[in-house]
């Protein structure tokens with residue numbers, strides 16, 4: 001009996017392209033652990049750049065098809081889909097950034113104006129990515145109205161201090177940090193610009209984040225001084241901009257886009273929130289106007305990451321401490337949010353690949 005050779009498997013997989021990175025899987029170093037047993041049963045691992053890869057099944061099938069076609073002797077073909085998240089953080093800031101050593105990507109979630117669902121998107125993005133197996137952290141940078149403790153049902157949590165670093169609170173496998181954990185919720189504090197940004201910077205430099213694939217940053221709304229200082233000083237991989245269709249008509253979203261462009265932070269894309277309400281008979285009511293987000297993104301040359309409908313479960317999830325992507329997995333809102341999270345992960349992988357960053 002003829003034996004299948006490893007080189008034949010590699011040659012076959014060289015015909016499979018990574019759809020976003022536009023190179024073949026072998027050249028990209030994504031194939032590991034090729035095994036061929038005495039009965040020509042073949043197995044190998046495909047190491048994706050994110051566990052949230054939206055094309056996981058498509059890539060797996062392409063691998064199986066390629067091996068079947070190019071290596072007819074191969075009997076059963078087993079493909080293990082694994083992942084190593086690529087890193088998009090520049091760590092040249094030196095010693096004071098040390099607690100961030102293990103953080104591969106920092107993503108800012110921003111909006112031109114308040115109340116568009118930024119925190120909702122940040123929280124459910126974190127939960128969606130964590131559900132794929134990624135290691136995720138979340139920072140609530142809203143000093144005036146921290147909402148993350150409530151959205152995780154953690155209003156009474158207090159972070160510990162170990163070796164002068166704050167230890168993030170953990171819920172649903174996500175590491176959390178919020179000013180809401182540190183001060184009494186009814187204490188009124190007037191944060192002046194510099195004080196506010198230095199408080200938030202401490203969430204980066206004095207919190208023991210450990211190893212994280214994605215650290216998500218729920219920025220305060222707007223494009224003022226605090227936001228500008230933050231996006232300039234934090235080594236961001238990129239930004240996700242949240243809007244409502246109504247908000248699109250205003251200049252605020254463009255201002256947010258310009259702010260990130262000015263400081264050379266890549267814009268990963270745009271999420272349109274509250275895009276329609278689905279009536280019981282299935283028709284969609286575009287309360288705030290239709291599909292402006294996609295058009296806006298196109299005009300700005302940025303990726304459209306998805307549209308999240310209005311849903312009762314979204315608000316309920318925010319109030320109950322059980323995010324809607326967990327509590328109402330089958331809902332249209334959760335499906336849309338999960339897809340948007342995959343798109344975010346995909347854009348991060350593309351951005352890192354464009355910057356020549358290899359899986360680390």
Ligand SMILES: Nc1ncnc2c1ncn2[C@@H]1O[C@H](COP(=O)(O)OP(=O)(O)OP(=O)(O)O)[C@@H](O)[C@H]1O
Pocket residue numbers: 111113114115116117118119120121142145147221273274308309310311312314315316318319333
């Ligand atoms: N798709 C949606 N469907 C229904 N309700 C939503 C949706 N998105 C957000 N909400 C609700 O709208 C309100 C505002 O959302 P959220 O707090 O996430 O906005 P924000 O942009 O973070 O606001 P802020 O600017 O105050 O930080 C919340 O009560 C939230 O539950």
Ligand SMILES: [Mg+2]
Pocket residue numbers: 118119120142147218
């Ligand atoms: Mg918010």
